[in-house]
Amino acid sequence: MLDEVLKHIDLRSRFLLTSHARPDGDAVGSALACAQILRLMGKHAEVVLRDGVPRIYQPLPFADAVVHADRVNGSYEAAIILECDSIQRTRLAGLENHFLISIDHHLSGRPFAHVNWIDPQAVATAEMVYLLAREAGVKISPEIATCLYTAVLTDTGSFMFEGTSERTFALARELVLAGADPAHCARNVYFAHSTAKMRLLGSALSNLHRDGPLAWISVTQQQMDAVGAREEDCEGLVNYALSIHDVEVAAFFRELPDGRFRASLRSKGQLNVAAVAQAFGGGGHKCASGCSLDGPLSAAVDRIVAQLRADPSVQ
Numbered sequence: 361m362l363d364e365v366l367k368h369i370d371l372r373s374r375f376l377l378t379s380h381a382r383p384d385g386d387a388v389g390s391a392l393a394c395a396q397i398l399r400l401m402g403k404h405a406e407v408v409l410r411d412g413v414p415r416i417y418q419p420l421p422f423a424d425a426v427v428h429a430d431r432v433n434g435s436y437e438a439a440i441i442l443e444c445d446s447i448q449r450t451r452l453a454g455l456e457n458h459f460l461i462s463i464d465h466h467l468s469g470r471p472f473a474h475v476n477w478i479d480p481q482a483v484a485t486a487e488m489v490y491l492l493a494r495e496a497g498v499k500i501s502p503e504i505a506t507c508l509y510t511a512v513l514t515d516t517g518s519f520m521f522e523g524t525s526e527r528t529f530a531l532a533r534e535l536v537l538a539g540a541d542p543a544h545c546a547r548n549v550y551f552a553h554s555t556a557k558m559r560l561l562g563s564a565l566s567n568l569h570r571d572g573p574l575a576w577i578s579v580t581q582q583q584m585d586a587v588g589a590r591e592e593d594c595e596g597l598v599n600y601a602l603s604i605h606d607v608e609v610a611a612f613f614r615e616l617p618d619g620r621f622r623a624s625l626r627s628k629g630q631l632n633v634a635a636v637a638q639a640f641g642g643g644g645h646k647c648a649s650g651c652s653l654d655g656p657l658s659a660a661v662d663r664i665v666a667q668l669r670a671d672p673s674v675q
């Protein structure tokens with residue numbers, strides 16, 4: 361499929377690159393790197409994101425050139441959609457009239473584009489972008505390496521999540537050789553929290569619930585407002601619940617502005633949380649997934665806990 365992707369890139373010269381709404385490190389890092397790789401191939405490439413670049417990823421090279429928009433403006437011959445299992449995940453209007461190329465590593469990945477390169481074996485979309493550069497003969501600059509390394513670092517939970525293999529470290533080695541600085545990348549991501557985020561973590565953990573191998577925490581809009589937290593301050597809070605020794609699966613519930621709840625699910629590996637999220641119209645990976653549910657909070661929690669409880673691995 362990589363051949364197909366490169367063939368269709370060769371045929372065109374103006375590209376829009378995008379990823380999912382509420383972008384994570386892999387979404388941002390892969391899009392920034394892929395755009396720069398295309399530029400080095402002599403193409404015009406622009407990154408357009410529905411929600412802009414989260415604060416912790418703003419120090420990444422080329423991040424200041426990202427266009428923050430809710431629809432496609434300008435003319436492009438193709439759109440490359442990274443990290444998405446559907447066109448809707450981008451929340452960008454106007455993509456549907458374009459030639460679409462999808463590059464994704466999600467287990468829930470579906471072939472929605474004209475060309476689909478889906479590889480659930482890849483530890484991050486960034487790994488696929490790296491292969492694309494290599495196949496295209498593009499030299500990885502220190503800036504591209506920094507974007508890809510940050511994507512791999514965050515998508516593997518700092519090389520801790522299931523799926524991390526010798527291949528992951530071989531990739532990391534190549535990126536460090538190409539100029540990525542591991543300490544610098546880690547500092548921007550893990551030692552750069554906002555004060556509001558830490559206060560929000562306090563509220564979330566004060567409402568920690570346990571049920572056998574399950575743990576869950578939640579925050580309401582009111583709690584977020586009280587500490588001045590933004591949506592992106594919720595990222596990663598679920599991992600604090602997962603860090604408890606006898607917890608196998610953790611959930612984080614965040615109230616959305618419309619009163620619905622966003623559930624982020626994390627597993628230590630025994631239970632496939634992608635399947636649980638898919639039961640509610642969401643998606644993701646075996647160990648990290650998400651979905652949205654109707655409120656009130658207690659109803660959302662009950663539905664998720666019942667679905668998790670139905671899995672034989674947590675009986």
Ligand SMILES: [Mn+2]
Pocket residue numbers: 386387443465483484485515
């Ligand atoms: Mn990813």
